[in-house]
Amino acid sequence: MTDPTAGPDGPSRVGRADGDRSPVLSRRALLLLAGGGAVGLPAAVYLGARRGDQDSTLRREPLPRRLNHPFWTTPLPTDLPVAATSQDYVARLTGQAGLRTTTSPVAFPYDFPFNVVVLSTDYSLCIYTMPEDWPRTPVWSRRSKEGLQDVLDRGVPVPDPAHLPDGRIAPDGTDGATIIIQGDELWEFWQFGPGGPDGFDWSCEQGGYMRNYGEHPGWWAGSPAFGGGTPPRVLGDDWGVSACGQSYLGGILTAEDFYGDAIEHPLPLALPITGGGASTPTHVLPATRYDQLNFTYASDDEADRFRLPEGVRYRLPHSFDIEAWVEQRALPEPSKEGATAEVLRKVLICLRDYGLFVAESSGVVGFTAEHEMVFGTPYHPYTADQRPQWGNFGQQIPWSDLVQLEPAEVDISVPGAGPA
Numbered sequence: 001m002t003d004p005t006a007g008p009d010g011p012s013r014v015g016r017a018d019g020d021r022s023p024v025l026s027r028r029a030l031l032l033l034a035g036g037g038a039v040g041l042p043a044a045v046y047l048g049a050r051r052g053d054q055d056s057t058l059r060r061e062p063l064p065r066r067l068n069h070p071f072w073t074t075p076l077p078t079d080l081p082v083a084a085t086s087q088d089y090v091a092r093l094t095g096q097a098g099l100r101t102t103t104s105p106v107a108f109p110y111d112f113p114f115n116v117v118v119l120s121t122d123y124s125l126c127i128y129t130m131p132e133d134w135p136r137t138p139v140w141s142r143r144s145k146e147g148l149q150d151v152l153d154r155g156v157p158v159p160d161p162a163h164l165p166d167g168r169i170a171p172d173g174t175d176g177a178t179i180i181i182q183g184d185e186l187w188e189f190w191q192f193g194p195g196g197p198d199g200f201d202w203s204c205e206q207g208g209y210m211r212n213y214g215e216h217p218g219w220w221a222g223s224p225a226f227g228g229g230t231p232p233r234v235l236g237d238d239w240g241v242s243a244c245g246q247s248y249l250g251g252i253l254t255a256e257d258f259y260g261d262a263i264e265h266p267l268p269l270a271l272p273i274t275g276g277g278a279s280t281p282t283h284v285l286p287a288t289r290y291d292q293l294n295f296t297y298a299s300d301d302e303a304d305r306f307r308l309p310e311g312v313r314y315r316l317p318h319s320f321d322i323e324a325w326v327e328q329r330a331l332p333e334p335s336k337e338g339a340t341a342e343v344l345r346k347v348l349i350c351l352r353d354y355g356l357f358v359a360e361s362s363g364v365v366g367f368t369a370e371h372e373m374v375f376g377t378p379y380h381p382y383t384a385d386q387r388p389q390w391g392n393f394g395q396q397i398p399w400s401d402l403v404q405l406e407p408a409e410v411d412i413s414v415p416g417a418g419p420a
Contacts, residue, residue: 287311334391
């Protein structure tokens with residue numbers, strides 16, 4: 001039987017049936033209507049709590065939550081070639097960021113400022129850091145992925161729901177996306193929650209595992225030596241959560257990013273129109289899989305003018321005057337319409353030095369920060385009053401000034417896994 005939530009090479013993560021192009025609400029779009037319409041969007045989606053005393057004692061040492069590949073860790077060269085398709089692809093990206101309910105012929109379910117968002121609640125991702133001696137329990141995967149159930153049968157250090165708001169481990173919403181880290185090991189889950197067949201208290205729709213995430217390049221189509229996949233490396237539907245085939249750990253915004261001097265990794269971006277089109281491929285490296293979706297009111301043919309393959313990477317050119325833009329666009333306080341000068345400057349420098357890439361489909365143009373509900377629990381290094389106030393910096397990005405980078409020959413092989 002065809003899984004109705006599966007895309008061509010991975011989970012669509014939005015719960016829509018194959019072939020249904022009606023404008024159903026995605027994991028992010030559903031949140032926008034929380035509280036009775038877009039105007040009822042909870043402020044915590046953008047703000048979190050007030051920034052707390054940075055000298056407060058952390059419950060645990062901050063975790064270096066990055067993966068071992070130059071894609072995640074190395075700044076872009078200043079002279080990296082601009083792609084021949086840059087003008088076209090920047091126009092497509094700018095077009096998606098500018099979609100509104102009244103744009104024609106590609107109309108969109110949401111207007112400013114809810115068409116471009118930064119999420120840190122129900123449709124984001126929880127990251128848990130578990131003590132070394134925390135006991136493990138088996139987790140059932142409802143999707144059959146070669147070798148995955150064997151790994152999950154060995155046990156996962158699932159947090160105690162009693163320590164968490166409302167006893168929930170995964171966020172509300174259609175994703176329920178969760179990362180659990182214990183020592184060098186990492187588990188990543190989609191639709192994680194209680195229940196399962198006999199012998200299982202917890203289950204997921206699918207997941208992934210890294211034996212040593214600090215040595216893993218972050219692509220889920222991987223090697224048994226690092227926890228998943230079959231040698232040699234194959235491109236296609238494998239472990240993990242994101243549509244593009246990369247671990248969320250590489251690019252998600254964390255408290256370490258907010259409180260640190262800089263964001264030192266590329267930013268994943270979700271878009272409402274992705275996949276292959278009349279003049280675009282389905283995906284390019286570093287993406288190894290994709291979603292083929294259209295979350296507008298328009299037909300696929302009409303939306304095709306804005307469609308982008310997953311994996312496409314953009315940056316701000318070094319000639320862009322970041323300080324002048326910050327002076328013109330920054331807000332005195334973070335809000336649903338934008339971010340402060342400190343945050344906006346940090347994000348724009350990140351887009352210049354590391355760039356952004358198309359990572360998956362979503363009902364809105366979206367960036368994702370780690371879920372605020374884990375702050376203040378025994379499983380997170382920051383206290384509840386230190387939840388970041390990102391503000392909706394997505395509304396302040398100079399989309400039309402970005403350039404598309406020439407797709408690089410990225411070596412995504414895992415040692416011992418054979419050829420890429």
